[in-house]
Structures are given as C-alpha cells and as structure tokens.
Amino acid sequence: EDKVxxxxxxxxVHEGDTVTLNCSYEVTNFRSLLWYKQEKKAxxxxxxxxxxxxxxxxxxxxxxxxxxxxxSILNITATQTGDSAIYLxxxxxxxxxxxxxxxGTQLTVLP
Amino acid sequence: DSGVTQTPKHLITxxxxxxxxxxxxxxxDLSVYWYQQSLDQGLQFLIQYxxxxxxxxxxxxxxxxxxxxxxxxxxxxxxxxxxxxSALYFCASSDRGSGEPQHFGDGTRLSIx
Numbered sequence: 520e521d522k523v524x525x526x527x528x529x530x531x532v533h534e535g536d537t538v539t540l541n542c543s544y545e546v547t548n549f550r551s552l553l554w555y556k557q558e559k560k561a562x563x564x565x566x567x568x569x570x571x572x573x574x575x576x577x578x579x580x581x582x583x584x585x586x587x588x589x590x591s592i593l594n595i596t597a598t599q600t601g602d603s604a605i606y607l608x609x610x611x612x613x614x615x616x617x618x619x620x621x622x623g624t625q626l627t628v629l630p
Numbered sequence: 631d632s633g634v635t636q637t638p639k640h641l642i643t644x645x646x647x648x649x650x651x652x653x654x655x656x657x658x659d660l661s662v663y664w665y666q667q668s669l670d671q672g673l674q675f676l677i678q679y680x681x682x683x684x685x686x687x688x689x690x691x692x693x694x695x696x697x698x699x700x701x702x703x704x705x706x707x708x709x710x711x712x713x714x715x716s717a718l719y720f721c722a723s724s725d726r727g728s729g730e731p732q733h734f735g736d737g738t739r740l741s742i743x
Contacts, residue, residue: 553731561632561720561734562673607673616724617663617686618732620673 521546525608525621532598533629540593540624542608550616552591554582555607562607598628634735636721642741648709651738655702655723662704663732668717679704716742
C-alpha cells in the first residue's frame, strides 16, 4: 500500500524564520511528487518534482526531491503570516497518475 | 482561481439520502479526479476519469459512483448516506497528455445529519 509521511505534523514559527518541511514516500510506479498549500479551501499547486537533485524555486519557496532516499523537502525562507497553511506532499504514481496525499504539515507563522 | 468549478459549495442532508456533486474541469483538461477529505483520513483519492472513461479507482465505496459526460463535466453520486460520509469532496482536473499537475476546485462540503 502506498505510504506518505510528512513531518513535522505542526510547526509554529515567527515571521522571518526559515522552515523546512519533510516528506517521505513509498509508492509503486512513482512518477513525480507534488507540493500543495491548503489554506481554507482548495489545495493550491506549488511545485512538481520529477528529477532528483534539481531544486525548484518560486520566490521564498523552494523544493527538492531525493529519489534515492524517497523523500522531498520544502523550504520557506523569511516566512510571513500569509504562509500559514497546511502544506501537503503528494507523490503521483501509476499509469493514471493519481495522487497519494500525506497528512500535511500545519504551519503557523506568528507576527 | 484554479478554473475548476464545483457545485454546490455546501450540502446538508440526512442519513439514507442520495446526493450528486458536480464538477466542471478547467478548459481543455480531459482528466477529472475526485478526492474526499475528512478530519481523520486526510485527502483520499476516490476515482479518475479521462475523456469520459474511468481510468483509476481508489478508496471509493460501492455506494458511490461517478461519471464524466461528453462535455467533460463530471458528477459524483453518493447514495445511502451515512454520518461518516460527512467530508469535503474535491474535484481536480489536469491535461493528462502534457503531464500538468492537478488543479483543485474549492470543494463541496457535505454534512450528514
């Protein structure tokens, strides 16, 4: 059975701090790994990673995949209160490319 | 705005009833995915359709069914509803051919009384 573990489950930081969120996975027929940010409603797409060791960046967010270790990290630098959300990691597997979601990391950024 | 539209936003009904949730994918997307998000289970994949045909099944109960119509909109039918079916139901779409990521609608919150 496919398995995704995210850590930590919850994180509280102050504005300006840097955070690292972790994702470990075991899925059959791995295709890629996606990160999403979920505030009150729909998960919003952040990154899609397919190759090991290649960092994807978008502003203060960056992410990298390690296929050998079956893991990925999401970094957020200079955090802002608007970064408060649940961050979900989801490996995509199989011919249908369905996503298996982790339970998420709840990030709270205090002013 | 992801471009994926789900209706209704909220649905309140009683046990034993049947409901239909509707999803319109982003323009040009051929794949539609349904997910259930509950507090204790997180986001769970239910079923995928691609261009009108079922492509993959996840943890979908037999009481649930879905279809995708020629205009590519999709409906998720939930019947003989139980209290445990209360959850947020998301639809996502992607253009499978290009390998684009899935984009999610805002979800339908289903409450069973």
